[in-house]
Amino acid sequence: MTALLAIESVSKRFRGLRAVDRVSCEILPGQVFAVIGPNGAGKTTLFSMVAGVLRPDEGTITFAGERIDGRRPDEIARRGIGRTFQNVRPFPALSVEDNVVIGALLHAKDMEEALERAHQVIWQLDLFAKLRQPAAALALPDRKRLELARALATRPKLLLLDEVMAGLRPTETDQMVAILRELNRTTGVTILLIEHVMRAVMALASRVLVLHHGAAIADGTPEEVVRDPAVIQSYLGAEAL
């Protein structure tokens, strides 16, 4: 199977610091792929290059057979990559409905279709009761789900999730895991997630890439990765044994 997203020896430097150092990986269609690593490992930098916020210094990023490295975020979104932000940023003054409609407009031919798509996604993520509420009035778990809904409304082939579990309580994390699993199962959407919450990674990911000091130190199934001595050493800590 050819990769939906192929990252090939991508590097990014910030004033001499190698934030990402020749990282390569392939994400297959339908996969849930997690990138983990300690703070400052380069996860967010890698993510930003895929999303078009940063341009790689070296290497290529190919999405659905097309080079996307160096393209603008809106061009990348149009090609079928949806994303969420580490610090959630739904449009605060707009209602839940309007937030999601804006996402749906990307590939809808008219307002009617966008509204229909938006309502469908809002149902799916269980936000319908809050349809008319402004995003600013929602609690954090709802804001996170709203951001997910907005990204899904663009009908992405690949969903980039930047620490979507951060700040959630364990029960809320489990809910989010269930939502993502269901999405992946029913729509076949490919998911690339950056995550700190190992509980979520173990439950969701079929493949895990571990970054440390900008370099990939392990790549495999969650079970393989957590048993890898280098990963335990640098990230999980000896007590994880």
Add this chain to the structure above:
Amino acid sequence: MSALWADTPLRGRVLAAVLLAAFLAAPLIADRYLISVLILVLYFAYVGQAWNLLMGFAGQLSLGHALYLGIGAYVAAALWIHFGVGPWLGVFAAIPIAALGGAFIGWLGWRFSIEGVYFALLTIAFAEFTRIGFDHWDFTGASAGFFLPIGGEAAAQWWNLGGGPLLFYYVALALATGATGLIAGLRRSALGYRWLAVREDAEAARALGINIFRARMAAMLISSSMTAVAGVFYAFYYRNLFPAQVFDIGRSIELILAPIIGGLGTVFGPIVGALILTPLGEALIAATQRLGLDAPGTKAVFYGLALMVIIWLRPNGVWPWLAGVLGIRSKGP
């Protein structure tokens, strides 16, 4: 348009219809003075709509809309005086020239990431350059002013936008009504939603596939074009143009007050704001004169105080509150 009308709550429709009917019928009872005040109300409602489109919807602060107003005024006046081209035709020259100016400022600002207050400074700078340029351009009378003929033949030529207050009143009413319809339609369009997204969070908007440069530019082109039309109206209504007045920053400021007081980013805000502010200004003039307080600046002081009180009481503008009181809840913000 019909879908838009159907989307508006019943009380909103009734209010809009009553307001329009009142304006249509006003000349039956209003005297010459009241008509002149209502012309100003409609003028400020119209330019307020134009400015609110850029600021209230697309989130870009312009403090230099006098530029488009002035360009519109001077282009139409120069075409009429030097080439005998009437304003109904001249407006179609004024629009693209003003829009080109807007496009240039937008390009400079957004291409080079000049955002927020710095963008506002850029808009002021261009209005000022242009004022200085026109101050020295003899073709349009330089600082001594540019005058359109009054009386005689020009007096009753509606086809050349010459005539009495009633002509200007109905032209202004048509402009304000048309602008409100246009803005209401745009608000519900895909483009309108993109503007709101860009206003709320440009980075998040980009992640949803929105080309923020293009969205902002569209708002700028429509806003500057609309303002140029107001400029043509201004030139033929006042029939004299001085760069120091038309391009003045005070001109830019006065046209942003109605939408701010009425409610930024709302469709009815600029109308409500204009309905409050213009009569308030006129009343203050009358009151200060009657009280013998006609020292220079007295009116401005009271006007400023009144603005502060309104903003203090209704920081989101009068219209969102008024809509709540009247039981009109629109679907959007």
